[in-house]
Amino acid sequence: MAPEAGLLERLAQRVEGYRFGLRLGEQGRVVAVGDGIAWVQGLPSAAAEEIVDFEDGSRGLVFELQKQRLGVILLDPAAKVVSGSLVSHTGERLEIGVGDDLLGRVVDPLGKPLDGLPPPELKRSGALEGASPPIVARDFVSRPLYTGAKVLDTLLPIGRGQRQLIIGDSGTGKTSLAIDTIVAQAGQGVKCVYVMIGQKRAEAAMVIETLRRRGALAYTTVVVGEATATPGMKYLAPFAGCAVAEAWMLRGEDTLIVYDDLSTHARAYRELALLMHRPPGREAYPGDIFYLHARLLERATRLGSAHGGGSLTALPLVETEEGEIASYIPTNLISITDGQIYLDRRLFAAGVLPAVDVPLSVSRIGGKAQHPRIKEEAGRMKLDYLQFLELEVFTRFGTKLEAGTEAKIRRGRLLREILKQERLSPLPPAFQLAWMIAYNEGLLDACAPNAVPGALQAILAGLARDPLALDVVRGDWLAKLRQWLAEAR
Numbered sequence: 155m156a157p158e159a160g161l162l163e164r165l166a167q168r169v170e171g172y173r174f175g176l177r178l179g180e181q182g183r184v185v186a187v188g189d190g191i192a193w194v195q196g197l198p199s200a201a202a203e204e205i206v207d208f209e210d211g212s213r214g215l216v217f218e219l220q221k222q223r224l225g226v227i228l229l230d231p232a233a234k235v236v237s238g239s240l241v242s243h244t245g246e247r248l249e250i251g252v253g254d255d256l257l258g259r260v261v262d263p264l265g266k267p268l269d270g271l272p273p274p275e276l277k278r279s280g281a282l283e284g285a286s287p288p289i290v291a292r293d294f295v296s297r298p299l300y301t302g303a304k305v306l307d308t309l310l311p312i313g314r315g316q317r318q319l320i321i322g323d324s325g326t327g328k329t330s331l332a333i334d335t336i337v338a339q340a341g342q343g344v345k346c347v348y349v350m351i352g353q354k355r356a357e358a359a360m361v362i363e364t365l366r367r368r369g370a371l372a373y374t375t376v377v378v379g380e381a382t383a384t385p386g387m388k389y390l391a392p393f394a395g396c397a398v399a400e401a402w403m404l405r406g407e408d409t410l411i412v413y414d415d416l417s418t419h420a421r422a423y424r425e426l427a428l429l430m431h432r433p434p435g436r437e438a439y440p441g442d443i444f445y446l447h448a449r450l451l452e453r454a455t456r457l458g459s460a461h462g463g464g465s466l467t468a469l470p471l472v473e474t475e476e477g478e479i480a481s482y483i484p485t486n487l488i489s490i491t492d493g494q495i496y497l498d499r500r501l502f503a504a505g506v507l508p509a510v511d512v513p514l515s516v517s518r519i520g521g522k523a524q525h526p527r528i529k530e531e532a533g534r535m536k537l538d539y540l541q542f543l544e545l546e547v548f549t550r551f552g553t554k555l556e557a558g559t560e561a562k563i564r565r566g567r568l569l570r571e572i573l574k575q576e577r578l579s580p581l582p583p584a585f586q587l588a589w590m591i592a593y594n595e596g597l598l599d600a601c602a603p604n605a606v607p608g609a610l611q612a613i614l615a616g617l618a619r620d621p622l623a624l625d626v627v628r629g630d631w632l633a634k635l636r637q638w639l640a641e642a643r
């Protein structure tokens with residue numbers, strides 16, 4: 155497509171959106187500037203979230219409205235905005251270019267490339283602060299989003315359009331689980347956006363390299379508000395990523411967005427609010443911090459078929475300290491989302507990876523989207539597992555256990571071994587069903603812990619040679635499983 159065509163279309167959009175009305179020829183002046191923000195006087199009719207133009211051609215975003223002055227986020231790091239610079243307001247909202255040309259690209263929160271390639275050619279744009287879809291446009295979550303992780307796709311299933319929090323201390327595998335989920339979307343028809351907030355450049359580069367090596371960048375856009383970016387840019391990053399994913403959803407597509415992470419985002423927002431002299435509240439966060447994340451996550455949903463049937467699944471990450479999930483930002487996020495995956499430092503240290511604490515985790519709506527066969531087997535298994543986790547506590551006291559209890563504990567430990575999974579090894583749904591049937595029927599009971607990977611491998615290999623659909627009757631599955639496991643012995 156010639157660049158002029160894009161320009162024309164954008165112009166047409168602009169004309170379409172033009173509203174006639176009285177515009178005062180207001181001219182403002184910068185009175186102070188620093189830390190990526192400017193204070194402006196003389197624009198009494200400027201609105202919050204409005205774009206302003208500075209004399210040097212750079213732009214700003216009105217963030218704070220005060221009686222005598224405006225607090226403005228500078229949108230151009232190279233801006234030559236100084237005290238005394240002239241400012242005018244535009245009546246425009248902040249937008250980012252959206253569309254398929256963003257796939258495989260790494261951009262900043264304003265859509266500028268960070269990957270050294272030319273700017274993507276985008277005909278459309280989306281508002282960073284877009285309205286979330288109205289209730290009538292939404293539908294129930296009813297289709298699964300497979301993460302490829304055994305513990306998630308069976309015990310904590312996620313549906314397309316769900317908001318599922320990944321919560322845990324630093325270094326417990328949150329980023330890994332999110333990246334693995336993106337990698338698992340290959341061939342699933344899900345476009346992904348990965349938003350990084352406040353990571354160092356080297357960390358960001360490593361993640362992007364992983365996505366590239368795994369072929370996942372082809373269907374993913376990475377939005378980076380890096381560590382050295384201004385608090386304003388870090389604050390905008392998730393909204394920019396959301397606008398990109400939302401545009402695909404509105405076209406009827408399924409999308410997945412990862413916010414890595416919202417603790418850093420909350421801190422950036424707090425810093426910005428303090429710079430803007432907003433009154434600090436609990437833990438010095440501004441009073442509207444809850445609303446900030448609520449309006450971001452409200453935009454994740456599943457649209458009804460009359461509205462294209464697209465979906466936006468959101469995986470926000472939040473970091474805890476010392477496993478404290480009851481602190482301010484985590485509790486806010488827990489109450490906004492449809493469930494949480496809790497990663498535990500002790501499990502991580504004990505080599506239970508992914509370190510998902512099953513009893514502390516919940517997925518409130520994903521079960522409705524689970525394939526009925528998977529759900530049925532998982533239901534049986536989950537009960538056993540939760541019982542085992544309670545019983546296991548007693549074994550620490552060295553109590554003599556009766557045979558039945560001992561058997562339950564043995565099977566629970568076996569399941570914990572089965573649920574372990576290496577990074578970047580997504581597993582298909584048919585395999586999840588297969589191993590659960592094998593486990594529920596006791597076909598794996600004879601496996602010592604170190605024999606578990608081999609048995610699972612035998613099932614996976616059998617399934618590769620002889621694919622079975624999820625709907626195949628249980629008896630047939632069982633026969634095949636017995637055969638594959640016997641062959642491997």
Ligand SMILES: Nc1ncnc2c1ncn2[C@@H]1O[C@H](COP(=O)(O)OP(=O)(O)O)[C@@H](O)[C@H]1O
Pocket residue numbers: 322323324325326327328329330331507508575576577
């Ligand atoms: N399933 C896993 N198997 C092996 N190593 C893992 C697994 N999940 C995470 N890790 C490792 O744990 C470390 C911390 O993970 P990371 O995802 O960066 O944690 P967080 O984002 O919570 O800080 C990384 O070195 C990562 O490779």
Ligand SMILES: [Mg+2]
Pocket residue numbers: 325328329330414
């Ligand atoms: Mg991380």
